[in-house]
Amino acid sequence: MTASGKAVFAKLSSPYYPALTALFVGVMLISNIAATKAVVLFDWLQFDLGPLHVNGLVTDGAFFLFPLSYVIGDVISEVYGFRAMRRTIMSGFVVIVLASLCFWVAIDLPAASFYEGQAGFESVLGTVPRIVLAGLAGYVVGETLNSYVLVKMKERAGESHLWARLIGSTVVGEFFDTLVFCSIAATAIGIRTWSDFINYLVIGFVWKTLVEVLVMPITYAVVRHLKRAEPTYRSGLAGVSQVTPKVP
Template sequence: MSSPYFPILTALFVGVMLISNITGTKGVVLFDDWLHLDIGPIHMNGLVTDGAFFLFPLAYVLGDVISEVYGFRAMRRTILAGFAVLLLASLCFWLTIHLPEADFYDGQEAFERVAGVVPQFLLAGLAGYVVGEFLNSFVLVKMKERTGEHRLWARLVFSTVVGELADTVVFCAIAASALGISTWGDFLNYTIIGFVWKTLVEIVIMPVTYAVVNWLKLAEPSYRKALEDTPTE
């Protein structure tokens, strides 16, 4: 694909995924000093999340932009590129952990505590993001086939809900134990908060997504040509 913008978007997407899989190894509890709730199996003492909560939604925003402007095939290549980079990162962390440490190095245990759980997060991230991003892109593209250039907001919202729900459930089911989550209540907290938070963030920043998508459609030579070649009624 000859495009001045697609490689930049792909690099941003892969970078966000890689950073999220590292920062996500830290368990985080927000507002535990005042937020307490007991409803059935849900016992909430603060919001249980991880260190990637503020960054990961950006991956779905970038996925929406790529899918809307460049199509499902381009997004599939982007997902596979991210998959390859995350596998390489996991292999590098594993090899580095098992290299013999120098006598003067006293950070082996700390390094293992952070990088050692990355393979489990890698599996969770890969499974969640492959399922979620594919569904997100597929739903958005299929809806676009029906609506054309209209109702971008509906495509963004509905594809986000479907993709984020699948991603969150799959990711949390695999990653929860690596964070030390051991109770059903904490797992529900982690899963529900993750889904609601990521979905709300995407909805709140939808005006930004709109602006980026519309700018790219005007700036991208291949998209302008496709619109020019599309017959009008």
């Protein structure tokens, strides 16, 4: 165990970091496409709470996948540090922008006379640029804050209290991610009223945060495995333990 303020991070010269980055970028790309579909869960759930009129839980088609990006982000930040996560965020940014440009070009290309799917193609991928903008803005803000908070907490606590920094960073990151994303994407998926917007915002934030808490044992297991598998992390722990005086 390291002392307070003695944060250890692995170097990027391993096969694990590129694999995690690829998985993160893939999740983000799929989520941006799936999020173009507006979804209402539990439409039987109807009640009024002040100005909020709930007619089911309003979300989007990526609600079950997107939280995984924050789990991966937590793992990268905990094991490799803020700078590594910033590189991962930039990789995702470039790939999603490229995908958006490709969709825009594909929509604008003249359709063959026998192709009957142009309208459906446009209706799904035509909203992606707006969703991409929302996703990029949300995830750049959210993931950056998530990683920053987690790393700063680790620098204060060392290896202890992983659960606290996972939850603390998730609450901060997910809130601002959801707020930014929903503010931009709501009208693109058909949300028109303040009631539906608040529903969309609250459900999104609560759901994403809850998922991360529920899968925390898996996050713990992955982090523990990587810390043991990464030689530079083990050597960093050994180096810190040698220079840190024992507390009687």
